[in-house]
Amino acid sequence: MRAKILLSILLLVLVFFPTFAGPYALSVATLILFFAYAGQAWNVMMGFAGQLSLGHSLYVGVGAYAAAGLYFHTGLGAWAGIWLAILLCMLLGAAIGFLAFRFGISGVYFALLTIAFAEFTRIGFDHIQWLGGPGGLFIKVEHRTGWDLVNLRGTPAMFYYVMLALCALAFIFCFLLLKSKAGYYWQAIRENEEAAQALGINTFRWKMLAVVISSAMTSVAGVFYAFYYNNLFPEQIFHISRSIEIILGPIIGGIGTLFGPILGAAVLILLSDGITEGLAALGWEFPGVKQVFYGLVLLVVVMFLPRGIWPALARRLGVGK
Amino acid sequence: MSALLEVRGISKSFRGLRAVAAASFDVPERGVVALIGPNGAGKTTCFNMIAGVFAPDSGTIALRNSFIQELRPDQVCAAGIGRTFQIVKPFAGLSVLDNVMVGALLREQSVSAARGFSLSILEKLKLATKANLPAASLTLPDRKRLEVARALATRPRLLLLDEVMAGLRPTECDEMVAVFRELNRADGLTILLIEHVMRAVMALAQQVVVLHHGEIIARGAPAEVVRDPAVLECYLGEETEL
Known part of the structure; x- marks a missing residue:
């Protein structure tokens, strides 16, 4: 009951946020939602099934380039690009998963494999002139006053609401996944793969499912990114620091929890933007201060809240996981 | 025979x-x-x-x-064939009930059916009162019982x-x-x-x-x-x- 009231208040604030927020606050909120969504997607793989990916920028990037490239070359909007993005990323995820799980690569080695794929792709995209190469792919910026949801063209408020809707859907989807057979099987695999297999779980198949679902979800974040920022550079979007940014949210918020990715993204971005802005207001500019800050937050959380902020906060609020 | x-x-x-x-x-x-x-x-x-x-x-x-x-x-x-491990391997982060449900889901059609069946097995192994505790909190004898309960859940x-x-x-x-x-x-x-x-x-x-x-x-x-x-x-x- 208490959880429902708190959740309703949060939703209410989020829904009416653009009516009172300025453009800067709106852009920060959109960014938080973006990382909350991507973190939620990553959480399916790591938090639920225990498979550590350090290369989720791969799916953001491929999703973004798929939709943006399609739009750039054919004029087909996001409504079409999203399916291409999901399809490509599911295939990529399946390929990586197959390579790893078929040959028993797990743990740190699996994580390295995910980095390798993201890095190969980053370098590869530098050589695809058709998609702009290292110079970047730009799609036409349109300042519209209305909303064109089908093509993802419109006001900043529209992008905010799209991201909010994606976050809500991802949350509900993950909630249902956790309550389903898949959720039980993934958690069993995460906790002890050998014991899981002894209980009749085809671990290969269920790990593959986790990777494919996670990569498909992440690709949608990429599609949003492409049409929100209107420019894509392999050097940025596939970069490992992007992967790290995606996973810091859930790690700080609480791996394997439903609220962790959302809370973690909010804490990280609010504080890091706050610090950067605060220092700028004082006339100081330190390039890289954000990264130092990320490191500090991670350190503090790992030392004092190894399971993340959300489990501790949930206890305080008197609500369930 | x-x-x-x-x-x-x-x-x-x-x-x-x-x-x-x-x-x-x-x-x-x-x-x-x-x-x-x-x-x-x-x-x-x-x-x-x-x-x-x-x-x-x-x-x-x-x-x-x-x-x-x-x-x-x-x-x-x-x-x-169900088995237990000599060195117990509980799903430490999950509750006792959830541990058993993982086994039960092999043959039960739905999550709720698996829950019911798992509870009956916990009853048999005198673990029912600990169903909602995390498996990590169990004593060794209880962990051994959980190991058996989980294997039994696969029928x-x-x-x-x-x-x-x-x-x-x-x-x-x-x-x-x-x-x-x-x-x-x-x-x-x-x-x-x-x-x-x-x-x-x-x-x-x-x-x-x-x-x-x-x-x-x-x-x-x-x-x-x-x-x-x-x-x-x-x-x-x-x-x-x-």
Whole structure:
């Protein structure tokens, strides 16, 4: 009951946020939602099934380039690009998963494999002139006053609401996944793969499912990114620091929890933007201060809240996981 | 009685070291068979071959006349063999109930059906009051019980128990024995157990197979086996009290 009231208040604030927020606050909120969504997607793989990916920028990037490239070359909007993005990323995820799980690569080695794929792709995209190469792919910026949801063209408020809707859907989807057979099987695999297999779980198949679902979800974040920022550079979007940014949210918020990715993204971005802005207001500019800050937050959380902020906060609020 | 499990001449070597050499034995339907022997005799290796952790170098294993020696652990489980691990492997972060539900979901159609079935198993193993505790918080005897509960949840025809009595106090051991007797009698569960605790072996097993250096050196009714000179020499010792 208490959880429902708190959740309703949060939703209410989020829904009416653009009516009172300025453009800067709106852009920060959109960014938080973006990382909350991507973190939620990553959480399916790591938090639920225990498979550590350090290369989720791969799916953001491929999703973004798929939709943006399609739009750039054919004029087909996001409504079409999203399916291409999901399809490509599911295939990529399946390929990586197959390579790893078929040959028993797990743990740190699996994580390295995910980095390798993201890095190969980053370098590869530098050589695809058709998609702009290292110079970047730009799609036409349109300042519209209305909303064109089908093509993802419109006001900043529209992008905010799209991201909010994606976050809500991802949350509900993950909630249902956790309550389903898949959720039980993934958690069993995460906790002890050998014991899981002894209980009749085809671990290969269920790990593959986790990777494919996670990569498909992440690709949608990429599609949003492409049409929100209107420019894509392999050097940025596939970069490992992007992967790290995606996973810091859930790690700080609480791996394997439903609220962790959302809370973690909010804490990280609010504080890091706050610090950067605060220092700028004082006339100081330190390039890289954000990264130092990320490191500090991670350190503090790992030392004092190894399971993340959300489990501790949930206890305080008197609500369930 | 027809044999539920037929093990025929299975061998396994690890880097040239012979762990099990041409072992053959049967587990009859509704029977309770104990596999005993000194440490390093190859008992757990036998279990792992039956459970599909690794395939034997040679020999066959048949469950109800179909060969299972090439199957993966999950396929062996689906075929009807449940197992426990000598070193318990609970899903530490999950609740006791959720641990058992993971097993139950193999055959139950829905999550709610699996929950109901799991609760009934927890009841049987006297873990019902701890259903919502995290598995990590359980004591060792309870973890052993959880290991059994989880395996039972997969509705096995044959249950492999790997030293579930080790570390239990005599009264706890007797409780466990009573649980298995009941499962064997009432539900017709067939059991193959590895055990060092002779108290439990004598109380449960209808047949005992003794392994030593990977070879079977004796087999028969418990009362006979414990008087066998070869068994006394290599394992039980002259002064064994039962």
